[in-house]
Amino acid sequence: MLELRSNAKINLGLKVLNKRKDGYHNLHSLFLPITLFDRLEFRHNDEITVTTTIDDFVPQELNLCFKAAIALQRFTGTNQGVNIHCEKVIPMGAGLGGGSANAATTLSALKALWNIDISMEKLLSIAVTLGSDVPFFLHNTPTIVGGKGDELTVFPMKEFPYSILLVNPGIHSPTVSAFKSLGRTEDFSADIPDYNDFLHNGSFELFSSKYSLENDFEPILFAEFPILEEIKKKLRSFGADFSIMSGSGSTMLGLFSSKNDGELLQSAYQYFRDIYPSTYIVHCILT
Ligand code: C5P
Numbered sequence: 001m002l003e004l005r006s007n008a009k010i011n012l013g014l015k016v017l018n019k020r021k022d023g024y025h026n027l028h029s030l031f032l033p034i035t036l037f038d039r040l041e042f043r044h045n046d047e048i049t050v051t052t053t054i055d056d057f058v059p060q061e062l063n064l065c066f067k068a069a070i071a072l073q074r075f076t077g078t079n080q081g082v083n084i085h086c087e088k089v090i091p092m093g094a095g096l097g098g099g100s101a102n103a104a105t106t107l108s109a110l111k112a113l114w115n116i117d118i119s120m121e122k123l124l125s126i127a128v129t130l131g132s133d134v135p136f137f138l139h140n141t142p143t144i145v146g147g148k149g150d151e152l153t154v155f156p157m158k159e160f161p162y163s164i165l166l167v168n169p170g171i172h173s174p175t176v177s178a179f180k181s182l183g184r185t186e187d188f189s190a191d192i193p194d195y196n197d198f199l200h201n202g203s204f205e206l207f208s209s210k211y212s213l214e215n216d217f218e219p220i221l222f223a224e225f226p227i228l229e230e231i232k233k234k235l236r237s238f239g240a241d242f243s244i245m246s247g248s249g250s251t252m253l254g255l256f257s258s259k260n261d262g263e264l265l266q267s268a269y270q271y272f273r274d275i276y277p278s279t280y281i282v283h284c285i286l287t
Helices: 064-076 098-113 120-130 134-139 175-182 196-201 204-210 218-224 226-237 263-275
Strands: 002-019 025-045 048-052 081-087 143-146 151-154 162-167 242-245 252-257 279-282
Touching: 002 098, 002 134, 002 242, 025 098, 025 162, 025 279, 048 064, 064 081, 064 098, 064 120, 081 098, 098 120, 098 134, 120 134, 134 143, 134 151, 162 226, 162 263, 175 218, 196 204, 204 242, 204 252, 218 226, 218 242, 226 242, 226 252, 226 263, 252 263, 263 279
Parallel strands: 048 081
Antiparallel strands: 002 025, 025 081, 025 143, 143 151, 162 252, 162 279, 242 252
């Protein structure tokens, strides 16, 4: 039996660039792995089966752990199976990449459990067929993500001097319609922030104001769900140095400097936790 933690991610800034011929969009974003985990168990089995702790579990065939296991089985031609059990903590449809993380964890786990000799390059090529965030989770380190999600440039961040407060108000944001609402054309172009500035001066607050760092999905979601913009402002009024939406929503996050003694963070946490049960204090995973 193998037991692994499968962590979420946040996006610190998300630019949606032009629409591609394959129907996807080119992106530019800083992805950070964070300390919010699902727990996955992998046991040898004749078939591939998935169980979870979620009440309204979608049919197994639509589960990303199941799809990842099938994809690896087909690619390698192995006849081994697995039972995967997922203890779900990461909110779903929340812009935190929970499903994609589970798919990447499944690929890594089955490489070991099935004793498969497969290169990282091949695993990455399987990963991108499962979802555009899945390749990032195979590396699982701070990364500038480009292309449709498959162009990965490791971001050599030595420290991240912030605690992160996640506030998920339970609004489900369908990714496909969020992309459609942006109405991007094939020749759309936009400036992208130079994250190396952040590496050099270490202050995310300065960096983000210099580049007016944003998540392009915010205006779309804020128009439909004004509460999200209120949460963003409230995070700032509680003393967050920076607040932004993650992914295609709807989790809002605030960065609280490690320099203060944590009081601001604690009072923000208590305020939001009373209203939204899916409120978490997390940290960036650097290695
Ligand atoms: O790859 P994933 O399953 O996460 O994507 C879901 C949908 O989001 C895609 O089918 C596509 O409509 C949209 N998408 C996009 N450009 C991306 C990633 C996703 O248009 N880079």
